[in-house]
Every structure is written in C-alpha cells, then in structure tokens.
Amino acid sequence: GAGVSQSPSNKVTEKGKDVELRCDPISGHTALYWYRQSLGQGLEFLIYFQGNSAPDKSGLPSDRFSAERTGGSVSTLTIQRTQQEDSAVYLCATSGAYEQYFGPGTRLTVT
Amino acid sequence: GEDVEQSLFLSVREGDSSVINCTYTDSSSTYLYWYKQEPGAGLQLLTYIFSNMDMKQDQRLTVLLNKKDKHLSLRIADTQTGDSAIYFCAESIAGQKVTFGIGTKLQVIP
Numbered sequence: 001g002a003g004v005s006q007s008p009s010n011k012v013t014e015k016g017k018d019v020e021l022r023c024d025p026i027s028g029h030t031a032l033y034w035y036r037q038s039l040g041q042g043l044e045f046l047i048y049f050q051g052n053s054a055p056d057k058s059g060l061p062s063d064r065f066s067a068e069r070t071g072g073s074v075s076t077l078t079i080q081r082t083q084q085e086d087s088a089v090y091l092c093a094t095s096g097a098y099e100q101y102f103g104p105g106t107r108l109t110v111t
Numbered sequence: 112g113e114d115v116e117q118s119l120f121l122s123v124r125e126g127d128s129s130v131i132n133c134t135y136t137d138s139s140s141t142y143l144y145w146y147k148q149e150p151g152a153g154l155q156l157l158t159y160i161f162s163n164m165d166m167k168q169d170q171r172l173t174v175l176l177n178k179k180d181k182h183l184s185l186r187i188a189d190t191q192t193g194d195s196a197i198y199f200c201a202e203s204i205a206g207q208k209v210t211f212g213i214g215t216k217l218q219v220i221p
Contacts, residue, residue, distance in 0.1 A: 033209070042213030043154075043199065056208060091153065098142050100201075100209055102154045 004103035023092030115212035133200030140202040
C-alpha cells in the first residue's frame with residue numbers, strides 16, 4: 001500500500017532563498033511529525049500535528065521555520081531565508097494507533 | 112518534559128551479542144519502540160513493547176523493559192554485519208507525541 005511520501009527528494013538552494021517541503025501522509029493517519037537529521041546525527045524533532053489540535057511547535061529552531069497541515073492531510077514545511085546550517089535531511093512521519101511510518105526524506109542542501 | 116537518552120556508539124564483533132541501552136523519563140509511557148536506520152535509508156520500526164510487559168523476544172531480538180528504572184534495552188544475538196545501523200529508542204503515551212532518542216550507531220566488525 002501507499003506509504004508516506006515526501007517531495008522533492010533532493011533540493012539545492014542558494015542561501016537566503018525560501019524553500020517548501022511537502023509531506024503526503026498515509027490516509028487516515030491523524031498524527032504527523034517533522035524531524036531534521038543532519039549528516040551522521042540523530043533525529044531532531046521540529047513540529048507535531050495531531051488531528052485538529054494546535055500543533056506542538058516546540059522543536060522549531062527559529063522563526064524562519066513554519067509548517068502547515070491542510071485539512072488534516074498534506075503538510076508543508078517552509079524555511080525562509082535559508083542558511084547553510086539548515087542543510088540536512090528533513091523527515092516526515094505519520095502514525096495511526098502507535099507505530100510511526102517514516103517518509104524517505106528530503107535532502108536539503110543550502111549553498 | 113519527556114526525555115529519551117541513549118549512548119551514541121557501540122562496536123561489536125560479528126557473532127557476538129549487542130546490547131543497546133536506553134533510558135526515558137516519562138513514567139506514563141505506554142509504548143516503547145526500537146527503530147532501525149540503515150545507511151542512506153529511512154527509519155523503520157524494528158520492534159516495540161507495551162509498558163505492561165517486561166520482555167519481548169522476536170528471533171534474534173530481545174527487548175527488556177525495567178519500568179522501575181525506566182530502562183529499555185535491545186539485545187541482538189549473533190550480530191551480523193547487516194545489523195550495522197543506527198538504532199533509535201522511542202517512547203510515547205497512547206495517542207500522544209512519540210519522543211525519540213538521539214540514536215546509537217552500531218558498528219559490527221567482521
């Protein structure tokens with residue numbers, strides 16, 4: 001069956017530009033997470049959506065980062081005025097009952 | 112808030128047993144997980160345990176849970192080179208946010 005998909009798979013952008021990353025969750029999954037993983041590092045939690053509740057934004061590293069989830073389905077993570085330290089793999093995950101399913105990630109490179 | 116801690120690195124020889132340890136702070140945790148991330152790949156659920164269990168065994172994998180000490184471990188018997196990966200411990204309360212540890216990189220030496 002269809003899993004979590006993310007687009008684009010790779011994104012190269014110039015410092016200072018804005019980028020949008022997209023996550024298409026598994027149908028029916030109410031919880032959606034965004035994580036960041038820098039090269040060789042662990043997972044850094046960014047934001048968590050659960051149903052119609054207000055999102056948990058406690059992991060967003062700065063006000064340049066924002067995320068939306070439209071109609072409880074597709075989510076976009078936006079990074080404004082990108083910096084080189086934003087270079088990482090951005091992972092989306094969704095969950096139903098208890099297991100999280102991860103997307104393949106978007107590799108962002110800021111030059 | 113919730114916190115999950117694990118060591119960063121573990122090196123074992125092929126054929127030996129690996130034990131990856133994790134501690135968590137939330138005593139209300141309902142589910143505890145181990146995820147595996149192979150090089151260049153995404154995270155996949157390896158195994159999980161409910162908080163009312165002490166142990167779960169699945170082929171070469173044994174998960175031990177000590178609720179009193181809030182300690183979770185993953186034992187891999189007869190470790191193979193294909194087990195080289197990053198292993199993430201995670202916990203959640205049913206229906207609430209899953210919290211991940213930073214990941215333990217397992218290196219298997221042939």
